[in-house]
Amino acid sequence: MMPLPETSAYLITCSRPGAAKRAADAILLKLYCKKGGCGNCPDCARVKNAHPDIMRLDAPKVDTLREAISFVSIKPERYKAVVIENADDMNAAAANCILKTLEQPPENTVFLLLARSRSGVPPTVASRCAAVRISAEDGAEEKIKSVLGVDAATAHVLFDLSGGFFEEACEIYRDEAFMRMRAELLEMCEKLLRQKGFAVSRYADFIESNKDRLSALFCIMQSYYRDMLVYKKTKTPELIINRDAADKIMKAAPDFTSGALSNIISIILESERRFLAPVNFRLAAEKMLFCILEENAKWKK
Missing domain, CATH: 1.20.272.10 (Zinc Finger, Delta Prime; domain 3)
Structure with missing residues (x-):
């Protein structure tokens, strides 16, 4: 079994929500996969679909956060993980609701908060999370051009639309x-x-x-x-x-x-x-x- 992460709460920030979600999924795969996140085993398949010990929230509201607190109080098979998207939309009441659990989480519990920027997240929440900043890849524009086989003008447009993230550029290009x-x-x-x-x-x-x-x-x-x-x-x-x-x-x-x-x-x-x-x-x-x-x-x- 992989060791417990150094911290129980991460704030993953990126200007492109899709890239932040992929980073969170990569952390979850490493957390639950006995092979360190191979992407192909039954454990990884459960993470990608509907793992019983993973809760995903698309809005940080008081009622959903209370559900998350109840969720992590139940002993997991290995780990409990809560993914909270749009953490920069969290208001003061929602922040107060989750603070104690972020400070003193149950054993083997990990919170992954996703946001466009740290500045939009309530400071009391952000200060209780380890910061993970996702940046654009070096050489992404040239990679987009060569891998997708597009001309320089199209590669530049895709680079801008994707924020410089290759996988997101591929998704945009294929979205007719x-x-x-x-x-x-x-x-x-x-x-x-x-x-x-x-x-x-x-x-x-x-x-x-x-x-x-x-x-x-x-x-x-x-x-x-x-x-x-x-x-x-x-x-x-x-x-x-x-x-x-x-x-x-x-x-x-x-x-x-x-x-x-x-x-x-x-x-x-x-x-x-x-x-x-x-x-x-x-x-x-x-x-x-x-x-x-x-x-x-x-x-x-």
Whole structure:
């Protein structure tokens, strides 16, 4: 049996939730596999599917954390493990609920908290966890290009979308629905600023139909307008992220002021934060689009 981990709680942070989840799964495989995480044995198969001693939570709420506390109080076969995703969404009440258990966990218990950044996690919780920071791989862009057999422009786009994580880049590349959504969204970003008037219904329809990919949608919108802003200021095509749309970006950038593009990016960032709270989705989407159009009209050259 592998020795007990040096600590009973880990805070795994990464800008890409998928990469943090893969890191947590790797820890679990090493924890439960008698061969150290081979990935092929019956123990690993149970970890990947539904292990009775592993509890996974997708939201750190008081009621689910209380369930987790009860779960770890039952003696395990080897170890008890609780994976808590979105730990940076944890409020003060949820944090207070779990503090004592993190400080004095039952024997053979491991907590894995996943978050985009340590700063979003309540300090009282973060201080009780060992920090594990997941960073992008060195040489990931070249690896994406060679392994997937894509051109340099596509590799650069996949590198940006994945945050530099090769496995995530592969998943994105193979997700045809996602790639279609991205292509339509880039076209929408261009047409939105070109249109006359303030008609936003079809754009709001598109956002609403892709609300299950909302985080990626905001990232793509930000990167498109960021590309326009950067090219306008530098006239350097190599700095464009969305290289498959570089011609359109370079052609459009001179038609808009730096102030408008900068403020549009801020509007999208603020809207992304607004969507984290319970809101009327349609109204929030339309408000963001109206604000973008108003900003563009205000600064129109």
